[in-house]
Amino acid sequence: MQIEASVPQAVPSDPSVDLNQVRSIIQEFKTLPGAMLPVLHAIQDALGYVPPSVVPLIADELNLSRAEVHGVISFYHHFRQQPAGRHIVQICRAEACQAVGADALVAHAKAALGCDFHGTSSDGQFTLEPVYCLGQCACGPNMQIDDDLHARVSSDKFNRVLRAKRGVQ
Amino acid sequence: MSASNTSITVYVPRDSTALALCAEQVAAAIAQQAAQRGISINLVRNGSRGMFWLEPLVEVATAAGRIGYGPVESEDVAALFDADFLNGGQHRLALGLVEEIPYLKKQERLTFARVGITDPLSLPDYLAHEGYAGLRRALTMPSAALVQEVLDSGLRGRGGAAFPTGIKWKTVAATVAAQKYIVCNADEGDSGTFSDRMVMEDDPFMLIEGMTIAALAVGATRGYIYVRSEYPHAIAALNQAIATANSANYLGDNILGSASSFHLEVRKGAGAYICGEETALLESLEGKRGVVRAKPPLPAIEGLFGKPTVINNVISLASVPIILARGAAFYKNYGMGRSLGTLPMQLAGNIRRGGLVEKAFGVTLRELLQDFGGGTASGKPIRAVQVGGPLGPYLPPSLFDTKLDYEAMAAVGGMLGHGGIVVFDDSVDMAKQARYAMEFCAVESCGKCTPCRIGSTRGVEVIDKIVAGQPQQIKLLRDLCDTMVNGSLCAMGSMTPLPVLSALDHFPEDFGKGELGQAA
Numbered sequence: 001m002q003i004e005a006s007v008p009q010a011v012p013s014d015p016s017v018d019l020n021q022v023r024s025i026i027q028e029f030k031t032l033p034g035a036m037l038p039v040l041h042a043i044q045d046a047l048g049y050v051p052p053s054v055v056p057l058i059a060d061e062l063n064l065s066r067a068e069v070h071g072v073i074s075f076y077h078h079f080r081q082q083p084a085g086r087h088i089v090q091i092c093r094a095e096a097c098q099a100v101g102a103d104a105l106v107a108h109a110k111a112a113l114g115c116d117f118h119g120t121s122s123d124g125q126f127t128l129e130p131v132y133c134l135g136q137c138a139c140g141p142n143m144q145i146d147d148d149l150h151a152r153v154s155s156d157k158f159n160r161v162l163r164a165k166r167g168v169q
Numbered sequence: 170m171s172a173s174n175t176s177i178t179v180y181v182p183r184d185s186t187a188l189a190l191c192a193e194q195v196a197a198a199i200a201q202q203a204a205q206r207g208i209s210i211n212l213v214r215n216g217s218r219g220m221f222w223l224e225p226l227v228e229v230a231t232a233a234g235r236i237g238y239g240p241v242e243s244e245d246v247a248a249l250f251d252a253d254f255l256n257g258g259q260h261r262l263a264l265g266l267v268e269e270i271p272y273l274k275k276q277e278r279l280t281f282a283r284v285g286i287t288d289p290l291s292l293p294d295y296l297a298h299e300g301y302a303g304l305r306r307a308l309t310m311p312s313a314a315l316v317q318e319v320l321d322s323g324l325r326g327r328g329g330a331a332f333p334t335g336i337k338w339k340t341v342a343a344t345v346a347a348q349k350y351i352v353c354n355a356d357e358g359d360s361g362t363f364s365d366r367m368v369m370e371d372d373p374f375m376l377i378e379g380m381t382i383a384a385l386a387v388g389a390t391r392g393y394i395y396v397r398s399e400y401p402h403a404i405a406a407l408n409q410a411i412a413t414a415n416s417a418n419y420l421g422d423n424i425l426g427s428a429s430s431f432h433l434e435v436r437k438g439a440g441a442y443i444c445g446e447e448t449a450l451l452e453s454l455e456g457k458r459g460v461v462r463a464k465p466p467l468p469a470i471e472g473l474f475g476k477p478t479v480i481n482n483v484i485s486l487a488s489v490p491i492i493l494a495r496g497a498a499f500y501k502n503y504g505m506g507r508s509l510g511t512l513p514m515q516l517a518g519n520i521r522r523g524g525l526v527e528k529a530f531g532v533t534l535r536e537l538l539q540d541f542g543g544g545t546a547s548g549k550p551i552r553a554v555q556v557g558g559p560l561g562p563y564l565p566p567s568l569f570d571t572k573l574d575y576e577a578m579a580a581v582g583g584m585l586g587h588g589g590i591v592v593f594d595d596s597v598d599m600a601k602q603a604r605y606a607m608e609f610c611a612v613e614s615c616g617k618c619t620p621c622r623i624g625s626t627r628g629v630e631v632i633d634k635i636v637a638g639q640p641q642q643i644k645l646l647r648d649l650c651d652t653m654v655n656g657s658l659c660a661m662g663s664m665t666p667l668p669v670l671s672a673l674d675h676f677p678e679d680f681g682k683g684e685l686g687q688a689a
């Protein structure tokens with residue numbers, strides 16, 4: 001049997017990603033010691049996710065293999081490889097929030113958004129994520145929408161906050 | 170209302186818990202009402218006093234001291250003005266002098282002395298409240314004397330492992346290298362803990378000062394604060410404080426005209442709990458997966474980028490300025506046994522008065538839960554408390570008279586860790602909590618070692634079987650826990666069994682009905 005030389009698999013090009021923008025982000029951070037996380041954060045902040053099509057660029061600029069870059073992206077919960085909804089809704093699942101009803105809030109959120117954790121509501125507005133502690137443990141249950149924190153979140157408060165988010169778009 | 174030409178100072182916290190309870194809207198309403206009524210006020214955004222059931226806690230500076238009102242909602246603001254709160258007027262939300270509130274008055278705040286009082290981002294405010302007194306003294310001392318001062322203070326790492334901070338510093342100081350680092354572990358991922366977050370948001374210069382002193386002590390010129398991505402407010406506060414410290418020459422080259430230089434940078438984590446483990450954190454800072462390293466070599470000898478590195482928790486480093494400012498003897502005068510100084514403890518979960526309590530070591534759990542915390546928020550009896558984070562055991566009420574000291578807690582099978590205390594009332598299902606501990610480990614394991622990676626998943630399965638009515642599986646669960654305790658590379662795998670086994674030991678009745686409790 002003949003073994004073919006392995007050819008790096010082509011990464012599907014994604015016309016929605018502006019690779020020049022990504023290149024300039026990488027240039028900005030690549031000289032930092034341990035530049036990988038700052039680069040990935042900057043890309044996700046700009047694009048909302050880290051598209052597979054940018055992996056070869058990062059690998060090339062940081063002198064790493066694609067596997068290493070992919071390995072880092074997939075290790076950290078914060079980095080996403082697909083676009084998310086317009087807003088990220090994080091609900092704390094950790095013990096302090098559990099002690100004051102986080103599980104019920106999670107069940108309500110899943111029903112209200114019609115999706116499970118890591119899913120997005122059908123209108124594309126909200127992606128639901130679990131989070132293990134937001135550091136507001138004396139005032140649970142807690143959630144964060146984008147960078148806005150909300151403490152002592154009841155089902156009613158959840159509905160109000162999401163309505164307000166929809167209203168201001 | 171008395172018209173006055175000197176403006177009155179009003180404080181509205183900018184701590185993220187206060188913000189989560191709508192402090193921003195309250196501040197805006199106060200500014201708007203003042204403008205509408207033609208009153209000139211000086212609105213200061215202070216940190217939080219850590220009495221979170223009173224947040225947003227609005228304070229007014231009067232001749233008698235700071236008078237508090239809380240919890241204030243924006244709808245209350247007009248009525249507060251009507252009640253002349255700017256001159257300490259009576260109102261149903263009035264709390265009197267804030268310093269006299271028993272919860273605060275009974276504390277021994279050394280590390281948190283400024284927190285809630287000052288504007289966290291004002292360097293002049295920091296300097297006016299003993300800020301940088303420690304660094305000024307440190308700059309006059311040889312580095313060996315600095316290390317000795319921290320050794321003499323008895324300070325042990327406040328991140329959980331309680332290793333003597335001075336010994337760590339001594340090792341780094343003694344290791345010869347062209348480059349050394351100070352790394353602050355600000356990956357406060359444990360549920361029930363928020364003291365690190367409060368330092369970073371509510372007194373960031375204190376952390377910066379502590380790291381700078383550490384740099385002088387060991388000869389490091391570069392430092393990183395690794396902050397979890399879940400703390401955007403902390404990251405913003407630190408970045409702003411670092412910029413201010415740089416421009417005032419408290420950081421950078423030739424600090425305050427000395428020969429010493431220290432460059433400090435914030436790095437943002439990416440949602441991996443394991444990166445709170447020091448070697449995983451270093452891997453992450455280097456740009457890799459946050460996978461635990463085997464020790465030795467110790468980070469003190471081969472740490473970040475292979476160089477000698479001091480890696481300390483936020484509270485450890487934040488405790489250093491006052492030790493230098495007031496001396497080791499002052500600090501070690503607090504505490505008991507080998508647990509010296511104070512510990513900022515955090516009351517969380519189902520608790521009536523949740524918040525931050527800084528006390529000398531030796532306070533009992535019951536004093537914290539009852540005298541400070543006031544029992545549960547739900548009004549039901551406390552059934553269990555988890556001390557020291559998700560890897561800490563669950564303690565039943567029979568152990569609440571234990572003194573909070575590293576050794577005394579260990580003697581009853583508990584751990585003190587970083588002083589996070591999560592309270593559960595009698596509606597808690599302890600088998601569910603045990604299952605959660607394993608599930609959390611399965612989600613967050615770095616995967617490097619088998620007992621943690623696979624054991625946690627098997628642990629979830631075994632607990633499910635027990636709860637479904639197979640008591641004989643309890644022996645298997647204990648066996649599995651034993652393997653994880655003894656075979657894991659780091660605390661994640663070796664300590665996940667603690668909450669599981671403590672739930673089994675103290676609350677066997679939750680693991681099945683009737684005779685199953687006996688079998689446990």
